[in-house]
Each structure stands twice: as structure tokens, then as C-alpha cells.
Amino acid sequence: MAELHELSLRDRAFFRAYRWRRIDPVPWAPLTKPLSEARLAVVSTAGLVSSTQDPFDEGVRGGDTSFREISSATDVRELLDTHRSSSYDHAGVSEDANVAFPIDRVRELVERGHVGSVASRHLSFMGSITAPGRLVRHSAPQAAQLLMDDGVDCAVLVPI
Numbered sequence: 001m002a003e004l005h006e007l008s009l010r011d012r013a014f015f016r017a018y019r020w021r022r023i024d025p026v027p028w029a030p031l032t033k034p035l036s037e038a039r040l041a042v043v044s045t046a047g048l049v050s051s052t053q054d055p056f057d058e059g060v061r062g063g064d065t066s067f068r069e070i071s072s073a074t075d076v077r078e079l080l081d082t083h084r085s086s087s088y089d090h091a092g093v094s095e096d097a098n099v100a101f102p103i104d105r106v107r108e109l110v111e112r113g114h115v116g117s118v119a120s121r122h123l124s125f126m127g128s129i130t131a132p133g134r135l136v137r138h139s140a141p142q143a144a145q146l147l148m149d150d151g152v153d154c155a156v157l158v159p160i
Helices: 009-019 091-095 105-113 133-149
Strands: 039-044 067-071 121-125 154-158
Touching: 039 105, 039 133, 067 133, 121 133
Parallel strands: 039 121, 039 154
Antiparallel strands: 067 121
């Protein structure tokens, strides 16, 4: 992660003035079964999309709060980095998208018996949402319902 002094003057000014949102209490649901029996999904804010999906809309003021479903069968090398932020180095994601969407690592955990199963679909959001109200009110509940419908017991959250 970059330190503030490493960012451009514009980005430093933005981060100093940004009104960070706090959610208290933090929504939390304890895992009710051993991880070795649980179905796991990946939820990333890397703005990754498959080649057949529309990229996130950079023109939405405050950020595009929609999400993309990523099939469990997707080859991580096929994912496209459409993250709008220039505040982080995209090189790691370009080299190996597992940095931001660790589906190959999750598959390995299932093969080793540490995780019960991989969900059939995973979620990709755009990070850098500066106006998260729509995300909290609409997109996040829709995403949670989708995961519940898929029988997901837990998710690996990968914030970018």
C-alpha cells in the first residue's frame, strides 16, 4: 500500500479532505460450521470483469456501485482490470489477477480439504467508491442475497 507522501498532490488533497464513512456496529455473522465444510465465495473490489462483461462506468459520480458476477469456472488470466483508481499500482494485478481475485488459491484450499467447496459464482465490485450510499442501500444487499441464494457460508473479501 502506498504511503500518503508517495501519492500525487491531487490524490493527497483528496484523501485529506475525504469524509470517511464509519459503519457501527459492523455487520457480522459468525461461521456456523467448520471451514472444511463451508462453501466459500470471493468478493473483490478490484473492478475485474470477464471479457464478455461491460466494464464499470467511470462516468458515475461517486463511483459505479454495481457488481459483476464472475463464474467459478473463469480462468483468472481472462479477467480484465477496469479499476478506475490511479492511486495504486496495477502491476501486481496485471501479472497475476489472483492478487485481487484469489480464486486459484481458493481452489487449492478446497483440494487440500481446508475449505468445503467453491461457490459457483463470485463478485467483483469497483473500488474507490467515494459516495457509498447507493452501495450500502442497494448493491450490497443484492450481492448478499445472491450469495445466500448460492448457499455461500463465507466469503473472502479482497479490498483494493
